Amino acid sequence: MSIDLMALLPPQWRERMEPLLDPDHVAALSAFLTEEYAGETPIYPPLPDLFTAFRLCSPEDARVLILGQDPYHRAGQAHGLSFSVPEGVTPPPSLRNVFRELQDDLGIPPSKSGSLTGWAAQGVLLLNAVLTVRAGAAGSHAGRGWEEFTDAAIRVLDAKDTRVVFVLWGSYARRKRTLVTRPHHVILEAGHPSPMNPRGFLGSRPFSKVNKALADAGLPEIDWARRSL
Numbered sequence: 001m002s003i004d005l006m007a008l009l010p011p012q013w014r015e016r017m018e019p020l021l022d023p024d025h026v027a028a029l030s031a032f033l034t035e036e037y038a039g040e041t042p043i044y045p046p047l048p049d050l051f052t053a054f055r056l057c058s059p060e061d062a063r064v065l066i067l068g069q070d071p072y073h074r075a076g077q078a079h080g081l082s083f084s085v086p087e088g089v090t091p092p093p094s095l096r097n098v099f100r101e102l103q104d105d106l107g108i109p110p111s112k113s114g115s116l117t118g119w120a121a122q123g124v125l126l127l128n129a130v131l132t133v134r135a136g137a138a139g140s141h142a143g144r145g146w147e148e149f150t151d152a153a154i155r156v157l158d159a160k161d162t163r164v165v166f167v168l169w170g171s172y173a174r175r176k177r178t179l180v181t182r183p184h185h186v187i188l189e190a191g192h193p194s195p196m197n198p199r200g201f202l203g204s205r206p207f208s209k210v211n212k213a214l215a216d217a218g219l220p221e222i223d224w225a226r227r228s229l
Helices: 011-020 023-038 052-056 093-106 146-158 171-179 206-216
Strands: 064-068 124-128 165-169 186-190
Touching: 011 146, 023 146, 052 124, 064 146, 064 171, 093 206, 124 146, 146 171, 165 171, 165 206, 171 186, 186 206
Parallel strands: 064 124, 064 165, 165 186
Antiparallel strands: none
16 A cells, blocks of 8 residues: 555645645655555554544644644554544553643643543644654654654644644744744743653643633634543
């Protein structure tokens, strides 16, 4: 089976991102992923979940971007949304810190469910800079072309005439701030929610800040308590 990334990408995103991408680079990334998914080492997320973030959040509806680094690399965790895990999967440590901050910020108690599909359905693009990973090997697909691909998605959001709030957690995500060029957008930066770096994230109060930035622009706030569909 040969993977065609542009064919898999939802049409609303494809028509906006394709002019921003080098076809040869996309073809090389597609060929690399074709080999990787056909290999013996599992690749996460499963191919049907690769573009979940784009499927659940159209460019028209996107009001917030939460940018991660790359998917969870343990079996059953990654399903195409940054920081999220499928229903029934125990929230990993980074997501537990996100829930801890959500409680401290807005008083919303942690959930046993780690699914964030409810956020995505409200216009939160839960995107990783790199969209695939080998099992047990964090960062294993970095530098293979995903960065250019997801940069194009960020540029699509930057081109919007309505405000988008860009939430950048960790040094990897914060490098993307240069892609946000239009003054009506808002950038919120903090450390990564990983337990290895709790001081840089805990206390940053991103959820109330996102809602204030949206309200200031006359846009609906996110119901952060609605975490799953």
